Amino acid sequence: MSTRSADLPIDETSRARLAAQGLRLAVVDGTDAAAYEAWFRAETRGFHNATPTPETIATRHRLLGKDRRLVGVFDDTAGIPEQPVATTICWPADLTVPGRRAVPAWAVSGVTVAQTHRRRGIARALVEAELRTALAQDLPVAMLTVSESTIYSRFGYSPAAFARDLTISTRRVRWTGPEPRGRVQLVTGEQLREDGLAIVERVRLGRPGEMSYSGHLWTRQLGLAPGDADSRKLQIVRYDDPDGVPQGFAVYELVEDPADYADHELKLHTLVAATTDAYAGLWRYVLEMDLVATVTAHLRPVDEPLRWMIDDFRAVRVNELDHLWVRVLDVPAALAARTYGAPGRLVIAIDDPLGFAAGTWAVDVADTGEATVRATDDPADASMSVNALGSLYLGGVPARTLAAAGLLTGDAERLDRFFRAPVEPYLSIWF
Numbered sequence: 496m497s498t499r500s501a502d503l504p505i506d507e508t509s510r511a512r513l514a515a516q517g518l519r520l521a522v523v524d525g526t527d528a529a530a531y532e533a534w535f536r537a538e539t540r541g542f543h544n545a546t547p548t549p550e551t552i553a554t555r556h557r558l559l560g561k562d563r564r565l566v567g568v569f570d571d572t573a574g575i576p577e578q579p580v581a582t583t584i585c586w587p588a589d590l591t592v593p594g595r596r597a598v599p600a601w602a603v604s605g606v607t608v609a610q611t612h613r614r615r616g617i618a619r620a621l622v623e624a625e626l627r628t629a630l631a632q633d634l635p636v637a638m639l640t641v642s643e644s645t646i647y648s649r650f651g652y653s654p655a656a657f658a659r660d661l662t663i664s665t666r667r668v669r670w671t672g673p674e675p676r677g678r679v680q681l682v683t684g685e686q687l688r689e690d691g692l693a694i695v696e697r698v699r700l701g702r703p704g705e706m707s708y709s710g711h712l713w714t715r716q717l718g719l720a721p722g723d724a725d726s727r728k729l730q731i732v733r734y735d736d737p738d739g740v741p742q743g744f745a746v747y748e749l750v751e752d753p754a755d756y757a758d759h760e761l762k763l764h765t766l767v768a769a770t771t772d773a774y775a776g777l778w779r780y781v782l783e784m785d786l787v788a789t790v791t792a793h794l795r796p797v798d799e800p801l802r803w804m805i806d807d808f809r810a811v812r813v814n815e816l817d818h819l820w821v822r823v824l825d826v827p828a829a830l831a832a833r834t835y836g837a838p839g840r841l842v843i844a845i846d847d848p849l850g851f852a853a854g855t856w857a858v859d860v861a862d863t864g865e866a867t868v869r870a871t872d873d874p875a876d877a878s879m880s881v882n883a884l885g886s887l888y889l890g891g892v893p894a895r896t897l898a899a900a901g902l903l904t905g906d907a908e909r910l911d912r913f914f915r916a917p918v919e920p921y922l923s924i925w926f
């Protein structure tokens with residue numbers, strides 16, 4: 496699948512649109528080291544990051560060059576013509592949906608346009624091209640995580656999974672949760688390379704919003720990406736159950752407070768647990784660290800049990816952010832990929848300015864929760880934009896909320912009976 500993605504031809508509509516401006520839209524051959532480097536330098540610059548070292552470029556090329564679709568927009572009159580003036584990188588990944596199953600999705604990332612070429616429709620051409628590329632591969636859904644939440648609604652994307660950043664005042668906290676029965680072990684990233692990924696894989700289907708990943712995204716999480724200056728700060732622990740089986744891990748760094756050595760901040764980068772015991776063991780370890788006054792935890796699930804395992808609710812301050820944005824492209828395939836909370840028939844009318852998802856669709860749900868979905872002329876129970884459908888898709892956003900916000904009309908309670916999932920959607924990584 497991935498080789499095919501990289502080799503698919505460039506979208507003709509966007510190619511012609513950019514050619515009219517004297518720009519060349521092209522697939523970049525990621526297996527060619529020089530072409531990859533030029534693309535990667537442009538992407539790095541687009542995100543205002545430091546110029547990558549040769550080591551970083553070589554590693555990224557090795558990990559990403561072969562199995563990602565790299566796209567660039569070239570301006571042959573630009574100062575560095577071999578470097579694209581715009582980039583994107585895409586690949587197929589499995590997105591977990593309600594019902595412990597996954598839908599194949601088009602992950603879109605690295606969308607940048609050089610400051611010299613902004614606001615002349617280049618990003619629009621790139622983003623729309625990759626929606627059509629997704630459909631050309633029969634991928635019913637596209638997804639991304641965003642730098643700014645103002646960009647992607649116009650293309651039919653909408654937030655479907657939220658996340659929270661936590662700031663915990665550890666001196667106020669006493670552990671009241673279960674006593675973990677296993678053992679927390681300090682390990683190296685290398686030691687966790689295989690076991691850790693196996694744990695990630697085990698939890699993935701239990702949580703709508705999680706996606707399949709490995710390679711670069713996993714290496715980065717463990718601090719094993721060469722050339723990553725921050726990786727030396729990372730410490731890693733693994734949780735082994737009483738039988739010695741690895742059931743979770745945490746990756747964190749400690750930051751000194753120059754004013755008081757006893758007031759370090761522990762930045763929790765990742766905490767993944769396959770069992771409630773591992774969850775308790777890892778959080779307790781983190782909260783009881785000596786010389787630490789504050790734990791900050793980035794990108795945590797909105798239904799984090801932690802606050803119910805300590806004696807002071809207000810020791811945890813919460814900041815919520817939109818995280819995973821979903822774009823439904825093929826309504827029958829996308830909706831049939833998940834299960835539903837109620838049997839029966841639901842008819843929804845979808846408005847989609849780009850056309851892909853537009854229509855009236857009957858969702859017939861069997862007692863098993865599985866659905867068949869087809870176009871219908873029946874009157875709709877509810878009407879909404881493709882954006883609202885994207886937000887409902889993983890089961891986390893209540894239809895009643897969207898109705899109250901004026902984003903859908905019709906029987907929101909019925910929609911909620913069908914669409915709401917028992918597990919809050921969550922994605923534990925940026926991509």
Ligand SMILES: CC(=O)SCCNC(=O)CCNC(=O)[C@H](O)C(C)(C)COP(=O)(O)OP(=O)(O)OC[C@H]1O[C@@H](n2cnc3c(N)ncnc32)[C@H](O)[C@@H]1OP(=O)(O)O
Nearest residue numbers: 604605606607608613614615616617618619639641642645
């Ligand atoms: C999934 C990801 O990769 S998220 C990362 C997004 N990239 C970044 O944040 C890197 C820095 N920013 C950039 O590189 C560019 O400014 C981009 C990619 C955000 C936009 O590129 P441009 O080529 O300037 O956008 P383009 O001209 O195609 O604009 C398309 C539409 O988006 C709007 N738009 C573009 N950028 C923004 C923005 N930052 N905020 C709000 N709206 C925006 C434009 O007004 C235009 O609207 P309209 O067509 O509805 O009138």
